[in-house]
Amino acid sequence: MRSKFPLRLWAAARVVLLLSCVAAVCLAQTEKPKVIEQDQVAGSCEGIDLEKAGFTVRNIRMDDPFDFLPWVKARQKRAAAQITALIKDKPFTYSDAADKALEIIENENFLPDTSDARVKFRLEFVTVANCMNGNVDLIYRIYSTQIRPVLSARPEERVKERETPQDPAGQTTVVAASPFHFTPIASYDSTNLLSGGGRFEFRPRKFWKLPLKSASIQGEASPRMHNVVAALEGAYDSEVEAGGGWLAHAEWMLDFAHYSLPTGAGDIRGGHLTANFSGVTKPLFNGNVSLRFGGSVEGGNRQTELGSLILAPDTVPNAGFGMVKLYGAMDSRFRSHIFSASYGLELGSVGAAARVDWHKHILDARHQFWYSLGNHHLLDVESRFTLGRLRVPGTVPLPERFFGGRNEEFLIANDDWQIRANPVIRAIPGNRFFQTDEGAGGRDFFSYNLTAAYGVWRATLVPEELTTDDDFKSELEGAITTVTSTLQNYYSSKDPHYNNVVSQLPAMQTALNDLKTAVAATETSHGDQFADQFKACTRAVNGALRRINSAITPQGADPFGLISSVLSDDPDEIQLLKVNQACEVDLNGALHDANITALTSRVETLRKAMTAEFGQIDAERAQKRATADLAFTRRTLNTLFNDVNIYSISPVFVFDVAKIGPFGGTRYGPGAGIRFELATTAHFTLGYAWNVKRGPGEGRGNIFFAIGVRDLFH
Amino acid sequence: MATKATVIKMKVHFELNTPNGLRRVIFGLEKDATSGTTVTWTINFQLFERAKKTDPYGDAIVTLDVEVDKALNAKAEKAAKGLTAGQSAHALGPAADDAKAAEDGEIDQEDAQQTVQNTLKKK
Numbered sequence: 103m104r105s106k107f108p109l110r111l112w113a114a115a116r117v118v119l120l121l122s123c124v125a126a127v128c129l130a131q132t133e134k135p136k137v138i139e140q141d142q143v144a145g146s147c148e149g150i151d152l153e154k155a156g157f158t159v160r161n162i163r164m165d166d167p168f169d170f171l172p173w174v175k176a177r178q179k180r181a182a183a184q185i186t187a188l189i190k191d192k193p194f195t196y197s198d199a200a201d202k203a204l205e206i207i208e209n210e211n212f213l214p215d216t217s218d219a220r221v222k223f224r225l226e227f228v229t230v231a232n233c234m235n236g237n238v239d240l241i242y243r244i245y246s247t248q249i250r251p252v253l254s255a256r257p258e259e260r261v262k263e264r265e266t267p268q269d270p271a272g273q274t275t276v277v278a279a280s281p282f283h284f285t286p287i288a289s290y291d292s293t294n295l296l297s298g299g300g301r302f303e304f305r306p307r308k309f310w311k312l313p314l315k316s317a318s319i320q321g322e323a324s325p326r327m328h329n330v331v332a333a334l335e336g337a338y339d340s341e342v343e344a345g346g347g348w349l350a351h352a353e354w355m356l357d358f359a360h361y362s363l364p365t366g367a368g369d370i371r372g373g374h375l376t377a378n379f380s381g382v383t384k385p386l387f388n389g390n391v392s393l394r395f396g397g398s399v400e401g402g403n404r405q406t407e408l409g410s411l412i413l414a415p416d417t418v419p420n421a422g423f424g425m426v427k428l429y430g431a432m433d434s435r436f437r438s439h440i441f442s443a444s445y446g447l448e449l450g451s452v453g454a455a456a457r458v459d460w461h462k463h464i465l466d467a468r469h470q471f472w473y474s475l476g477n478h479h480l481l482d483v484e485s486r487f488t489l490g491r492l493r494v495p496g497t498v499p500l501p502e503r504f505f506g507g508r509n510e511e512f513l514i515a516n517d518d519w520q521i522r523a524n525p526v527i528r529a530i531p532g533n534r535f536f537q538t539d540e541g542a543g544g545r546d547f548f549s550y551n552l553t554a555a556y557g558v559w560r561a562t563l564v565p566e567e568l569t570t571d572d573d574f575k576s577e578l579e580g581a582i583t584t585v586t587s588t589l590q591n592y593y594s595s596k597d598p599h600y601n602n603v604v605s606q607l608p609a610m611q612t613a614l615n616d617l618k619t620a621v622a623a624t625e626t627s628h629g630d631q632f633a634d635q636f637k638a639c640t641r642a643v644n645g646a647l648r649r650i651n652s653a654i655t656p657q658g659a660d661p662f663g664l665i666s667s668v669l670s671d672d673p674d675e676i677q678l679l680k681v682n683q684a685c686e687v688d689l690n691g692a693l694h695d696a697n698i699t700a701l702t703s704r705v706e707t708l709r710k711a712m713t714a715e716f717g718q719i720d721a722e723r724a725q726k727r728a729t730a731d732l733a734f735t736r737r738t739l740n741t742l743f744n745d746v747n748i749y750s751i752s753p754v755f756v757f758d759v760a761k762i763g764p765f766g767g768t769r770y771g772p773g774a775g776i777r778f779e780l781a782t783t784a785h786f787t788l789g790y791a792w793n794v795k796r797g798p799g800e801g802r803g804n805i806f807f808a809i810g811v812r813d814l815f816h
Numbered sequence: 817m818a819t820k821a822t823v824i825k826m827k828v829h830f831e832l833n834t835p836n837g838l839r840r841v842i843f844g845l846e847k848d849a850t851s852g853t854t855v856t857w858t859i860n861f862q863l864f865e866r867a868k869k870t871d872p873y874g875d876a877i878v879t880l881d882v883e884v885d886k887a888l889n890a891k892a893e894k895a896a897k898g899l900t901a902g903q904s905a906h907a908l909g910p911a912a913d914d915a916k917a918a919e920d921g922e923i924d925q926e927d928a929q930q931t932v933q934n935t936l937k938k939k
Contacts, residue, residue: 147822153850196850200825224829229821241821567821577828580898584830584843587904592835594901648922649913658863658878658916660834663909666902674934675910725901 147233157194160237162186164207166244167564170748177210189240199240200228207242223247223581225574243568245578247742281306287322290807291508293364293531297324312336313354326364331515333357340384350392352381357515363505365533366799367542368409370501374402378427378514388726389733394431394444398514400424401454404499413500414541418452421499425450427513429521435734443467444521446513452497459496464513465489466522477566478747480557485550488522492545503543506535506760508806525549527760528806529771529791537797539765546763555777557750564743578743582736586728593724595662602715603665607654610708614647614681617701621685624695632692639685645676669713678709749780756791770794775806824850828896829860832908840864840873843907843935845896857884857892861932863912878915882929884936891936902938911935 150157164182168174185203192198204226224246232239283303290296299322309315314336321330337353360373380396406419413419431444448462471483490504505511506525509532513521525547527535536542568574594600621643625636649668653661667675686702758771775789792803826847833840844860862876884892895903911932918928 146820148820196824200848200850204825204827223831224827226825226827227823228825229823231821573823576897577826580828580896581830583898584832584904587899587901588832588908590901591905591908595835648917649910652913657913658839658865659910659913660839660905660908663905663907663911664913665909666905667910672937674937721901 145232145234147230147238150233152194152230152233152238153196157233157236157238159189159192159194159199160232160239162190162203162240162242164242164244165565165568167568167748181207181210185242194238199230203240203242204228207244223584225577225581227574243565245564245568245574247739287320288808289322291531291804292801293366293507293534294327294509295324297322297327299323309336327362329359329361329363331357331359333515348383350382350384352379353516353518354379355516359515363509363533365411365505365536365542366531368411369407370505370533371405371407372402372499372501374400374423376400376515378516380429380514380516380519385730385733387730389730390436391432391434392734394429394433394519396429396514396519398425398427400427404501406500411500412541414503414538414543414545416494416497417500417503417541417543418497419500421452421497422454423450423452423499423502424454429513429519431519431521435737437737437740438471438473440470441468444519446521446523448513450498450502452499457496460492460494460498460502462493462502462523463491464521464523472741472745474745475556477569478557478560478562478745480560480745480747480750480752481554482556482752483552483554485552486522486526487548487550488525489548490523490525490544490546494545500543503545504536504547504762505533505543506530506547506549506762507532508804509533525760525762526551527758527769527771527791527793528756528773528789529758529793529803530760530769530800531804534800535760535762535766535769537766537799538762544762544764544766547761549758549760552757553754554756555752555754557747557752560747560750563746563748569744575743578739579736582732582739585735586725586732589728589731590721590725591660591662593727594719594721597719597724599715599718599720600662600665603669603712604653604661606708606712606715607650607665610678610705610712611647611650611654613701613704613708614643614650617681617685617698617705618643618647620695620697620701621689624693624698628693632689635684635689635692639681639689642680642684646678646681649676665712665716669709669716678705682706682709747779750778752777752779754787754789756789758791767797768795769797769800771803773803773806823847826896827860830899832899832904834908837869838866839908839912841907841912842876843899845892847892847896854886855889857889858882859884859892859932859935861907861911861915863915878912878919880915880918880925880929880932882932884933888933888936895936899935900939903935906935906938907932 162182162185164178166174166178169178184206188202188206189198207226224244227243229241229243230238231241281304283305284300286298286300288296288298299320301318301320303316303318305316314334316335317333318335319330319332321328323329333355334357335353335355337351339351340347340349354377356375356377358373358375362369362371376398378396378398380394383393385392401422401424403422404420408419426449427446429444429446431442433442434440444464444466446464446466448464449458450461451457451459465488467487469485473481475481492498492503504524506527507530508526508528509524510520510522510526511524513523525535525544526549528551536544538544562569618640621636621639625640628636646668649664652659653664653668656664668678670677671679682702682705685698686706690698690702754775754777756771756773756775759768760771761768771791771793773789773791775787777785777787779785786808788805788807790803790805793800796802828845830843831840832843840863842860842862842864844862846858846860848856848858859880859882861878861880861882863878864873865877866873899907911934914923914928914931917923918925
């Protein structure tokens, strides 16, 4: 039996305990409204202080859209292993789960170094989910990308976005990684049979002291054909935020090529050495158009194993030759369209002679359209129209005439600028479309090719949780906005009014130094009188002087921002306006020193002149130019984020029309097939096209097949 | 059924390059919701320099971490969605200038931090 005293003590203890509990609950409610999962969706972590509530880390996950790339995956694995060791199955702490884990991720540097100019940014998110039974899952999301700003307008780049999104997203130019790259290739048609080969490229960080970036050799061969190209390439990119000139990108190449291609009736062969140069302008016309231009000189030989081929007039089967080519293009990229038109002129001579034995004109126009029907189910439609004309005032080697079929021949050997120079029809095997009224090889042609594909099965490149997250999307957009803002300041700094401001900086520097000296001398003569006013004036003069000195001789900053700030009327800034207030109004209002009045007046006159001049800078024009420069980058980012799939399987519909002249006839080739794309790893197209209006000796149709496999050295 | 994930930390890194290609500012904004009900924003400011455009940028010559005044939280949230021209000019101009001056001992570290934070106030 309990005594009365202990009973009272027990009751008092209960009251104290109750009050403590109430206080604890109140306190907890004040600091952290929820420490356990109550009054919310089961498993939600919203508003819970996971550390105080004593949660344990159940699992961790890392999301990176590019983790299908082996080198990104390797980094991710390393980071995940370290984070797992740090927090998994341990009590949750914000310091470890957020700060230390992010430090591990950042040390792994998910955005590789690049040697060219790009727009770069990185977003990192740490999220918690599934707060149940005292356990919590941690998800780390990393999205980093670096886009080459202008080149994304090219139709060739759009194909890369689909087949190898890691290239336009800047995940591949890894300076520290292996400089060697190897990409297998294969294709099939009934003329060439199954051919295989590859491209080997050496891309060091520095190519000794030569103006080159890579050396490559590409070859493809079958029992009936071969095609080999060896090349040395160099390139230049203008700085993204440096605006300025009209040239965005330039490249040059020296290449040697040798080929032998069957036509079904004989073989055409050739070997040549080419030096070519090409350039791309910055976006023009409000960022909607960019221009390309280039030229090349070429020399070599063309040969023919005639077989049953009939030579057309003015045509020789074998000859040495020299050629000059000039070419230009206009590219335009919108949200879901790319339009590109190229024109090429070829002037050739038989032998090393300064005359024109033949001239060739090529027009090659492409339109690409893509649209997501449903979430990332992409409808992709590509149209291509090519027109060619050959005129022969002298003689021309037979292989220079037009030979068409499934194969594509290009006016220049450049992967990034493909000007198609022969009639392409997928219903006829390679080089078998050549019979004309005057013999083998056309003098004129046109071809139109339509390819439509619809992604039936797909997995999105960027996780759907992110593509539907409005905050994430706006922050992604914000990265481009930031670069645009920086570029806008650059263009503002090129305004003539800005130069007028800069030209007045030395005068302002002198005026401030004179004022500083005069104020110091006057302060000495006044002893402790007006100490606060002297101090404020000296501080204002020194601050303004430091900004002006830095603007004249930048120490760590950009002069535009310094000038903008020192001329502003923002009270948070070190500004020239404060000099007049502190020295003339506050200090000299008491001193009435004529010399200080004269000197502050000089500063103020200069300030007003500079401010007026600065105000005349055409900020709107600068903003438009900057927006135009980044227009393609913004559209590429949208494509990568919203349209690209990590894999997709698409039925493909094709329709081709091709005509060869003189009097070679018109062919029509409807067809169908299937396309499988596994981003970076492989892309594969298999189909059949019917030759519905076939000519003599031509088959009923053709199987077309192409496969590309990823760079095996990565 | 999986529930909606809750963001406890977010980092955005903006890279700003001067037109001469010799200086770079990384303006990072970090949102921290790890202390329960309050959100803290921090600016990670780093300045890089190089002598020639062909040289790689080495380590940052100045690194400043500035905890943003709570009164500026809304501005930080907005800045994380992209810096304006005024903010970019301020980050590359006065903020970089004062960060370097503080590193060289010419001004106080707090003054430099205040200048960096003022970036958020710019239009």
